[in-house]
Amino acid sequence: MFFHVQKLINEIIPDEPDPAAANALQEGLGGQFGEMRTMMQYLFQIATTINHLLDGSPRYQAKGGYFDTSTQNMPGKDGSTPLRIALSQGNIHHFLVGAQSAMPVDAVGNPWSGSYVYNSGNLTLDLIYNLMLEATGRLQKCRLYEMTDNKTARSTISYLIVRDHAHENAYAKALETLGVNWGKVLPIPNFDATRFPEVKKLMDQGIQNIQHHWRLDGSEMAKIFHGPSPSRSGELVTTPKPPDGVPFVPEPERPEEFSPGLTPEIMQLVEQAARMQ
Numbered sequence: 001m002f003f004h005v006q007k008l009i010n011e012i013i014p015d016e017p018d019p020a021a022a023n024a025l026q027e028g029l030g031g032q033f034g035e036m037r038t039m040m041q042y043l044f045q046i047a048t049t050i051n052h053l054l055d056g057s058p059r060y061q062a063k064g065g066y067f068d069t070s071t072q073n074m075p076g077k078d079g080s081t082p083l084r085i086a087l088s089q090g091n092i093h094h095f096l097v098g099a100q101s102a103m104p105v106d107a108v109g110n111p112w113s114g115s116y117v118y119n120s121g122n123l124t125l126d127l128i129y130n131l132m133l134e135a136t137g138r139l140q141k142c143r144l145y146e147m148t149d150n151k152t153a154r155s156t157i158s159y160l161i162v163r164d165h166a167h168e169n170a171y172a173k174a175l176e177t178l179g180v181n182w183g184k185v186l187p188i189p190n191f192d193a194t195r196f197p198e199v200k201k202l203m204d205q206g207i208q209n210i211q212h213h214w215r216l217d218g219s220e221m222a223k224i225f226h227g228p229s230p231s232r233s234g235e236l237v238t239t240p241k242p243p244d245g246v247p248f249v250p251e252p253e254r255p256e257e258f259s260p261g262l263t264p265e266i267m268q269l270v271e272q273a274a275r276m277q
Helices: 019-030 035-044 048-054 123-147 151-176 197-204 264-276
Strands: 235-238
Touching (some): 123 151, 151 197
16 A cells, blocks of 8 residues: 655755754644644545445345344335434444544544554664554454454454564564564464464465565565564565555445545546556
8 A cells, every 4th residue: 555765755955953843843744734634534535344344324235133134124225214224333423424434543433543653762662562563453353353254354354363463573573683582472362363264264375474565666674574484384475566456446325425426527537547557
């Protein structure tokens, strides 16, 4: 999703330090209309898996579970209330505010906070903290896997479990170069993740041992990310380019949310761009 080049987009002219000017510019980074807000807003407008899981109250097929399984009571059936699902499931803001799409909040609606970001300026400490972040993320995603058998959810959760494993390997390998010996600690949580069928399929492909090279101007990551995995999961590999990915299909219109889709003119442009690719 991101390409990183180790260059400034614009030249910075040297001058005297000015903490007051720095503080003023901080608004441009973290203020209400700053770059961080812009980044987060754009990211959450394309949070695809959550959107898929929320999408289509009127298209819901009454699969059972918490829902009424009778077809006559399906949301939107024969003109019935299309968004009544919002009153009984999950976070009502997914429907009331987000138009059946992801939001920058946790599972109980607390807004994402910039205080979550940790940057000590000490390389070793930052690497340890990054490893903790990946390990905790993997732990929670393993728990999420056990909470649902929804195929859409599990397809993404499983991939994240394996990629968090790869990221644990990356930070652990970097810390190894600083003298840390992991022994039998990793991965965290340390269990046989192949008992999750979707995870096993990805691990059989060795995805937990691969780091992709995302930089346009070359990367030296392979100098560290190689050799035996710190989590004893095989040999580490750094790829020369990002993965190919899979095609992205735009979401359908959501008339019940009063969120119209693309105009015919814009849709034509989208289709033309897709053909060019």
